[in-house]
Amino acid sequence: MAVEGKGDDSPQQPGLTRQALVRAALRVLEREGVGGLSMRRLASELGVKAPSLYWHVRNKEELLDLLTDELMADAQAPPREGDWREQLREYCVRYRRHLLGKRDAAKVVAGRLVPGPHLLRLMEDQLGRLREAGFADADAAMINYLLGAFVQGFVLQELGPLSASEAMGADRREVATAAGEQLRRLPPETFPHLVALAGDLTGPSMEARFSFALERVLDGLSTLLEQSSGVREEGTSHE
Amino acid sequence: MAVEGKGDDSPQQPGLTRQALVRAALRVLEREGVGGLSMRRLASELGVKAPSLYWHVRNKEELLDLLTDELMADAQAPPREGDWREQLREYCVRYRRHLLGKRDAAKVVAGRLVPGPHLLRLMEDQLGRLREAGFADADAAMINYLLGAFVQGFVLQELGPLSASEAMGADRREVATAAGEQLRRLPPETFPHLVALAGDLTGPSMEARFSFALERVLDGLSTLLEQSSGVREEGTSHE
DNA sequence: AGACTGCCTCTAACAGTGTTAGTTGGCAAG
DNA sequence: CTTGCCAACTAACACTGTTAGAGGCAGTCT
Numbered sequence: 001m002a003v004e005g006k007g008d009d010s011p012q013q014p015g016l017t018r019q020a021l022v023r024a025a026l027r028v029l030e031r032e033g034v035g036g037l038s039m040r041r042l043a044s045e046l047g048v049k050a051p052s053l054y055w056h057v058r059n060k061e062e063l064l065d066l067l068t069d070e071l072m073a074d075a076q077a078p079p080r081e082g083d084w085r086e087q088l089r090e091y092c093v094r095y096r097r098h099l100l101g102k103r104d105a106a107k108v109v110a111g112r113l114v115p116g117p118h119l120l121r122l123m124e125d126q127l128g129r130l131r132e133a134g135f136a137d138a139d140a141a142m143i144n145y146l147l148g149a150f151v152q153g154f155v156l157q158e159l160g161p162l163s164a165s166e167a168m169g170a171d172r173r174e175v176a177t178a179a180g181e182q183l184r185r186l187p188p189e190t191f192p193h194l195v196a197l198a199g200d201l202t203g204p205s206m207e208a209r210f211s212f213a214l215e216r217v218l219d220g221l222s223t224l225l226e227q228s229s230g231v232r233e234e235g236t237s238h239e
Numbered sequence: 240m241a242v243e244g245k246g247d248d249s250p251q252q253p254g255l256t257r258q259a260l261v262r263a264a265l266r267v268l269e270r271e272g273v274g275g276l277s278m279r280r281l282a283s284e285l286g287v288k289a290p291s292l293y294w295h296v297r298n299k300e301e302l303l304d305l306l307t308d309e310l311m312a313d314a315q316a317p318p319r320e321g322d323w324r325e326q327l328r329e330y331c332v333r334y335r336r337h338l339l340g341k342r343d344a345a346k347v348v349a350g351r352l353v354p355g356p357h358l359l360r361l362m363e364d365q366l367g368r369l370r371e372a373g374f375a376d377a378d379a380a381m382i383n384y385l386l387g388a389f390v391q392g393f394v395l396q397e398l399g400p401l402s403a404s405e406a407m408g409a410d411r412r413e414v415a416t417a418a419g420e421q422l423r424r425l426p427p428e429t430f431p432h433l434v435a436l437a438g439d440l441t442g443p444s445m446e447a448r449f450s451f452a453l454e455r456v457l458d459g460l461s462t463l464l465e466q467s468s469g470v471r472e473e474g475t476s477h478e
Numbered sequence: 479a480g481a482c483t484g485c486c487t488c489t490a491a492c493a494g495t496g497t498t499a500g501t502t503g504g505c506a507a508g
Numbered sequence: 509c510t511t512g513c514c515a516a517c518t519a520a521c522a523c524t525g526t527t528a529g530a531g532g533c534a535g536t537c538t
Contacts, residue, residue, distance in 0.1 A: 015486080015487090016487090038524065038525080039524080039525065039526085040523085040524080040525090048488095049489080050526090051488075051489085051526080051528095052486075054526070055485085056486095059525080059526075060402070060525065064400065064402065107401055110401055111396055111398060111399045112399075112400055113399075113418065114414065114418055115418075120430065120433060124429075124430050124433050127432035127436060131432065138439045138443075140432075140436065140439070141436050141443070142439075142443065142448060142451045142452070143455075144440070145440075145452075146448070146455065149452070150392065150452070152392065152395075153388060153392010153395060153396065154388055156350060156395060157349065157350055157352075157388045157391065158350075159350060160352075161303065162349055162350060163299070163300065163303065175352065175353065176352060179353055190363075191359065191363045192367075193366035193370065193379075194359060194362060194363050194366065196376070197376055197380050200376050200379070200380035200381075201380045209381060209385070209388075212381045213384075213385040213388070213389070215459070216385065216456060216459030216460060216463060217455060218459070219458065219459035219463065220456055220457070220458035220459035220462075222462070223458045223461070224455060224458065254515080254516085255515080277494080277495060277496080278496065279496090287517095288517065288518085290497080290498080291517075293497070293498085294514085294515060294516075295515090298496080299496065480537105480538085481537085481538080482537080483534100483536080484533105484534090484535090487530105488529100488530080488531070489528105489530080490527105490528090490530100491527085491528085492525105492528105493524100493525095494525090495522100495523075495524060495525105496522095496524100497520105497521085497522095497523105498519105498520085498521085499518105499520085499521105500517100501516105501517075501518080502518090503516080504513105504514090504515090505512105505513090505514085506514100507510105507511085508509105508510085508511075
């Protein structure tokens with residue numbers, strides 16, 4: 001929002017811009033993680049004391065809103081090659097990689113429903129492809145939300161508890177295999193399936209889990225498209 | 240871990256048990272939300288000062304691990320009626336309702352991969368039904384993870400930003416419709432789809448979005464089941 | 479020139495956070 | 509009585525987001 005119409009024609013650099021603020025926040029996030037992104041640290045990154053920030057920004061939440069958009073700045077849509085399914089798959093794979101690439105990005109982005117300009121650009125593109133693929137308007141809108149929520153939710157699980165004590169992250173894989181050991185040790189008469197499937201439950205990597213889930217979702221979209229186009233062919237007598 | 244073998248045969252009530260601690264934490268969570276669940280408040284809920292808690296619990300993270308299991312205590316599996324699809328749907332619908340019922344439950348639960356006993360009970364049950372439905376072992380394990388991540392991720396989006404400033408929650412719906420207005424106001428030449436689908440994008444309730452997404456996922460599982468059973472029929476020459 | 483206004487940053491402070499060190503009270507066993 | 513353990517305590521550290529009020533510095537008007 002905001003009506004800041006100026007086209008960067010003000011030659012003086014007033015020291016602190018919202019832009020500079022957000023960019024510094026991005027650097028701090030990358031370096032210290034979401035738990036280390038405090039107003040004081042951000043201020044010191046800019047050579048300034050904390051309360052100064054509150055002149056440029058209402059509160060931390062607003063800063064995170066801006067940061068959310070900045071995090072989407074260099075996310076790019078996949079090339080337009082292959083059928084709709086391949087394009088959507090690539091969309092999700094790239095989005096996940098993007099979120100995992102920037103540190104704790106998912107924890108910042110999650111739950112903010114007002115999309116910034118960069119996200120709007122991506123939504124516009126994806127909606128276009130969905131409509132071209134033949135999805136009904138209402139379905140395209142739903143699918144657009146579904147895919148975003150799906151990938152973000154998945155990456156959130158991957159990142160671990162929201163209250164990130166940091167420090168861990170390396171042992172996260174170890175914990176998983178240790179949990180596997182513990183599964184096998186359960187009483188087989190009351191937990192037969194857990195014991196039998198212990199390996200299948202704890203073995204697969206996050207990568208594998210994600211791409212399995214993604215294929216299921218894409219299958220689901222596939223049948224939706226077939227159904228609706230089938231209905232349309234039956235419904236309209238000619239054509 | 241710990242080797243506390245005792246079988247509750249110590250008759251005296253030593254004032255503070257891990258059990259009592261977790262139950263009190265649940266009450267505080269319900270009353271104040273995840274942002275208001277601090278060690279000091281939890282202590283005062285028990286008529287005690289904060290540092291006392293650290294005798295019973297290593298740190299807050301461990302407390303949240305315990306709380307996570309307590310949150311799953313009264314989650315119940317759906318009745319075994321209808322086909323596997325109906326049962327899985329009911330599983331997800333109930334799980335979402337359960338998470339939305341307890342305040343901020345999803346924010347506490349999200350990302351903790353070590354399942355407590357209550358969650359183990361649910362997993363065991365669900366895995367059983369998946370295998371009965373005909374899913375391969377590896378697939379059943381994947382689906383079990385997929386459904387959990389899917390519902391939790393979805394509810395997380397619903398709850399709003401992880402840094403819960405609280406105070407909002409009522410205007411969340413208003414913000415959504417306001418965002419709809421803003422969508423319609425975009426330049427139609429660069430954002431034709433967003434403008435055209437503004438109503439479809441912002442109209443549907445979270446309920447509707449969830450059940451749409453859920454049906455897509457179930458469709459995807461359906462085709463997976465058909466494929467694999469088809470392969471099996473073709474693969475084994477007789478039967 | 480002087481006064482004034484708006485912009486931007488500062489210091490000081492408040493109320494709260496998770497967590498550790500060291501200390502005390504009470505109770506059972508030797 | 510003394511020993512030792514359990515389970516609570518006080519005091520403190522290093523933080524957090526945020527506000528109030530002061531001060532300087534630019535440009536503009538009288």
